[in-house]
Amino acid sequence: MQRLGDGDPRATGPYTLMGRLGAGGMGAVYLGRSAGGRTVAVKVVRPELASDGGFRDRFRREVAAARKVSGAFTAPVVDADPDAELPWMATAFVVGVSLHEAVAAHGPLPKGALRMLTAGLAEALNAVHGARVIHRDLKPGNVLLALDGPRVIDFGIARATDGTALTSTGAIIGSAPYMSPEQATGQSLTPASDLFSLGSTVAFAACGRSPFGDGGAAAGVLFRVVHTEPDLDAVPAELRPLIARCLAKDPGERPTPREVIDFVEQGDRPSPREGWLPEAVATDVLAVRAVMTALPRPAPTKLLDPPTQDLDAGPQAPGPGRRKLILGLAAGALAAAGVGTAVALNGDGSSGTTAGASGRPAGAPSRPSGDDVPEGKLAWKVKLPATCPQVVSAGGVVACVSLEQIWGLDDQGKTAWTVKGADHGVQFSVQGPTPKNIAAVDGDRLYAAGMAAPTMANLTMHATVLGVGLADGKNVSTATLDTAPNVGAILMPGIRGGRAYVTVMLGTPQQPTTGYGIWALDLASRKTAWFHDHEPLLIHFALPPDSDGLLIGDTERLTGLDAKGATSWTQKVQAEAVGAVGRYFVVADVSGTLSVLDPATGRKVWSVQGVEGAANRGGVVAVNPDGSILYALLRDKDGGLSLAALDSASGKKRWTAPLPPDNAKPSAVRARLLYADKTLYRMDAGSVVWALDPADGKPLWKYTGMKGTDPSKLAWAAGDGRLCVSDTTATTVAALHANGA
Structure with missing residues (x-):
């Protein structure tokens, strides 16, 4: 509590005030105790408001409203005096x-x-x-x-x-x-x-x-x-x-x-x-x-x-x-x-598993500690003035997209160029610190999704894609979706064959959300190739590099689209994550089954069980450059993970490698894999990044500089000889060379 100051009351009604808990526009809240020892939270109206008859009426109605409510999950009113010199209300103090x-x-x-x-x-x-x-x-x-x-x-x-408002009309x-x-x-x-x-x-x-x-x-x-x-x-x-x-x-x-x-x-x-x-x-x-x-x-x-x-x-x-x-x-x-707290919270400490002679559960692999893996050397780390939910490493620069502008950082992490969205009437699709795919590279150009920048005076919006040269941030172009009423782009699942695929929210300023869709934009002509309307919120996307098909999905079903954006098939499935390998779709469902599907029919080509899922915006699998090997994480009997190299055509295991323990509580973002520059990268639940040999899964180096950070707040990218990680909460971006040196 804060000490009582000269302006604080020492008692209110039957309660002695022991300290101030907080303050707001209406007044202050105090910790109070009655003569019988009952502890309460006492709200006391500010003196200047107590003399306002209209405000007293508002407070009186607040007390009346709060008195009406009684339930196990509310803090009930125990006493009040809205007519006192300083009106007050006491509620039960919640120990929490x-x-x-x-x-x-x-x-x-x-x-x-x-x-x-x-x-x-x-x-x-x-x-x-x-x-x-x-x-x-x-x-x-x-x-x-x-x-x-x-x-x-x-x-x-x-x-x-019943319509009795406590505030002025329209406020x-x-x-x-x-x-x-x-x-x-x-x-x-x-x-x-x-x-x-x-x-x-x-x-x-x-x-x-x-x-x-x-x-x-x-x-x-x-x-x-x-x-x-x-x-x-x-x-x-x-x-x-x-x-x-x-x-x-x-x-x-x-x-x-x-x-x-x-x-x-x-x-x-x-x-x-x-x-x-x-x-x-x-x-x-x-x-x-x-x-x-x-x-x-x-x-x-x-x-x-x-x-x-x-x-x-x-x-x-x-x-x-x-x-x-x-x-x-x-x-x-x-x-x-504090004594005994851990026992009370953790039960008897038993694991509920059957251990073998080694102390490991029967059938569990021998797991390396990872302590002997060398630490990767940080090439550079910079703090940006805004959140960067996606990093792109290509063309000699690291591109970072915020709500208002794009930064191009050079090999030393210094700003080589910037492009402000407002200069081109664009606001990029950034909301908060969650990593997401809003940009992609095609050749020597970066494309970022957003909307025509709205103002409070003019709420008209349209999905917009801005293109910029990677080398110098120049030669800026924009393309706008004009074939469907919409209020902006949300994501960019990727670019393939000169077309950018953009997720769009349909609607108008008067009716902001009527559905969602996929916009296929021809980058050369800046014209719409096709548009696919889809009512539920789209959360899954896969874009196989060797196919014209596109996989989209909501919370209940997956839909395969053909080269013209028409529906080829639908399947009811609760997917945790999707991906692509060669010409196939890859789907990880909530049961832990990973399936490879034919893009034309949705037919299952092969599947494997016990796969770790829940990747954040992709990364549940990684694929080598020619698409012949798919890398995934498998759950072991001891609760740990092994990295598996699977033949993409048959699903047969080429090898498995037990991974070091994460030494962190399970995260909502569990399986995160990348492949670039002949290196396989894995981010664990504790936000330690491991560089692995794609030939056998053995660790090459690790980077612990983000350890302890929430992995759901980390965006990352690999390519162009480097690995980049963006801490979206701290607004920092770090880069390491692919060899860790």
Whole structure:
């Protein structure tokens, strides 16, 4: 907690205020205790607002709305006095840490925790909507993670569903990255608006950021919420359809809280003995509990998130978060409370596997440690002023594409040239720090996908591809899709035979999302070769170099397209990742089966089981230059991985090589492979990059400079004699020579 200053009250109603937890536009929140020892969170209105009769009415309605809500996943109101000299409201103090700070400190939540979070938020909204209230500000900072489940707090801008608003007509109040499109445009709201915020909040918990990006001015964020599709790459495959439905632009297409709960209940639940929170987050919660119970008079420090900022209010000074500050207070208490924590969270420590005489599970390979593999020498590392979600190494430069411009970096990492999108009326398809394919090389030119740059005064948009010379950043050209109503390009799956293949979001500014499509652009003429309309969100693409076919896929099915963009076949399959080898499609499904398909018919040529999947935008397999060998990762009985070289025509194993252990918790981005410059590269779950000999899989060198970074935030590319890695969170780009020297 923060110490009480001269302007802070020392008591409110029956509660002694022990320190300030946080502050926002409406007032401050304090940790309070009653004479009987009950701990509460007390919101006290600022003195200058207390004298405003209209604001008192708003606060009175907030109290009334919050009093209506009672549920296992909310923090109930225990006392209030909206007519006091300084109006106040007390809610039960939740022994937990905010979702926002838990993710910031420890990274995205694992799949089991995400499922319980989703169900808990839906339970909370069920109670909120049952009381005829709309929350209107559900976001990671208003979700607390407790040992027995999440809690939704702060009804400061809530609204009764009978139309009694707490804000002036037309005002847009809330947190931009988590608003619904109808809230962002000032329309009337229904409970479905909270479901959109639920989807954004769960996506944040899975990805570590808002699905619409957190960067830029509020107007830019709101524009993306209204007109672009969310980035859900890091959301587990089984939850992705639900979250995508929550984030539908049309409120009528979103599920109800009850439907969300029913969806989650169909899957596996975490063991009660293990708890639902990751160990690191649970440890923080235990620290909070230790502090709250160990000392009757905790030393002053500060607990809650940075304050909520209303878009129509001035910026508020952010303060330390709940986790950071309470752990400062907990330093002494943890010495006593920490003993036994690991046992409580991890159970009895048994692995549940049968070990052989060597201590390994029966049939598991002997696994090298990797300690003797030499460290690769970093050629250069630079920090860019913006996120680079894709790096391209070709033509003597490393090209990096941001939302607003492209950088060309030379062999020393120095900027050789830049191209600003605004100079050519283009905004590139970059949303947040998730790696994605938005650019590709054809000969000596780089092509990047985007949209005609919109303004708040003119929202007209069209998918656009910008081309630039790799050597000097000159000879810029643009091509725009004019054969279908659309609001911009999302991805560029690749270039083949002089055609760029671009994923496009269909719609108009008035009806932003009506479907998706693939645009085949002839680069020489800058004319459309063909356009394929596809209604569901497209997430899978494969472009075989020796075929005219194209594979596209959504969450439920795959579709094969011919050379003219017509549908050749469809198959219902839940794919985790797709790729291409020679003239064939490669598909890894959720069961761990990797299949090679004929592009003309979709017929299975061969398959192999036990393949590690879930690659991020490709990389589940790698292929040698002539397409004769396919490299994949196979799961071993000890939980580790082996690299396998498979004959692309028959699927027969040429060799397998056990890989060193990752020494990291499993990542949502597991199988990542690249082949270039006679070197096979693998990024493991701990973000260590291994350079391997493609002849036998033996390690040549490794690079540990990104170790500990979330691999889902790392973009990489190999070619032109170098390996490049972009840390999209730190906005840094590093390069190593292919030989590691």
